[in-house]
Amino acid sequence: LKGEFAEAKWSAATTEDGKVLGLGTDVGPEAMCYRTDLFKQAGLPTDRAELAQKWATWDGYLELGRQYKAKAPAKSAWVDSVGSLYAVMIGQEKERYYDASGKLVYADSPAVKNAWDASTKAAQDGLSAKLDQWSPQWNQAFSTGSFATLPCPAWMLGYIKGQAGDAGKGKWDIAKLPGGAGNWGGSYLSVPRAAKHKKEAYELIKWLTAPEQQATLFTRQGNFPSSTGAIAKVATATDPYFSGAPIGQIFGDAAKAAPVQVLGVHDKNVADQITNALSEVERKGTSPDKAWSNARKGVENAVG
Numbered sequence: 154l155k156g157e158f159a160e161a162k163w164s165a166a167t168t169e170d171g172k173v174l175g176l177g178t179d180v181g182p183e184a185m186c187y188r189t190d191l192f193k194q195a196g197l198p199t200d201r202a203e204l205a206q207k208w209a210t211w212d213g214y215l216e217l218g219r220q221y222k223a224k225a226p227a228k229s230a231w232v233d234s235v236g237s238l239y240a241v242m243i244g245q246e247k248e249r250y251y252d253a254s255g256k257l258v259y260a261d262s263p264a265v266k267n268a269w270d271a272s273t274k275a276a277q278d279g280l281s282a283k284l285d286q287w288s289p290q291w292n293q294a295f296s297t298g299s300f301a302t303l304p305c306p307a308w309m310l311g312y313i314k315g316q317a318g319d320a321g322k323g324k325w326d327i328a329k330l331p332g333g334a335g336n337w338g339g340s341y342l343s344v345p346r347a348a349k350h351k352k353e354a355y356e357l358i359k360w361l362t363a364p365e366q367q368a369t370l371f372t373r374q375g376n377f378p379s380s381t382g383a384i385a386k387v388a389t390a391t392d393p394y395f396s397g398a399p400i401g402q403i404f405g406d407a408a409k410a411a412p413v414q415v416l417g418v419h420d421k422n423v424a425d426q427i428t429n430a431l432s433e434v435e436r437k438g439t440s441p442d443k444a445w446s447n448a449r450k451g452v453e454n455a456v457g
Contacts, residue, residue, distance in 0.1 A: 181338025251417030
């Protein structure tokens, strides 16, 4: 079945000696969601193809952010938080916190440094709304226009619709993510070793993860397929809520190009400490150097 799944999805559930731990149900390919009405008010272009070109790099994205800030509507920032920015940038990298041998290398990682530097610069330039994702304030911001852009995996579209409601229809659009493809999220189905009916269980998850079922789930609830066959089936899908954006193509291209990431035991511990440190820069004005030192101490305490 290997050839039926996106490479990054299959590899993430494959052990070093070739054991396959589960079959993928969906993935979280990322794009950039943005508010066309707020862009217009700030004098920025709204065409998704033009924006994809202007923010082909993260430097281009941040430069547009500075332009937005200069003419932005009152109480509206460029991005929800610099933690959000950091997370999506680091999600584009093959190696970040660990190398292929399993060694913890975050402190000297070029990928981490690049994402950290861009995120702290965004904080110091005042481009962030300083909102914690999933907080009540963040949820409310979808309807109040507190931020103009949001790095969004495919599953985030349903969340935006739920928070912004009918009033948000046609105000949002989607463009290709700056800096290349990335992934956030996705699940697997596995058969436990203790299962009494392993063969039947395998046949069930094989059916559930087949292209036909994955395409149906995407159509009904927005879970983007991990099956290459299903990705092909939804390639022409568009979303009227997001100004008719070609979501099948945008997220499909991202899913196929997502890197095969090296994941370590303490990936989340490291990410959490760095995100906490970024919050210090964003909200307390802590210098990036001091905040980075705090992040390293936090990782040492968490990882041991």
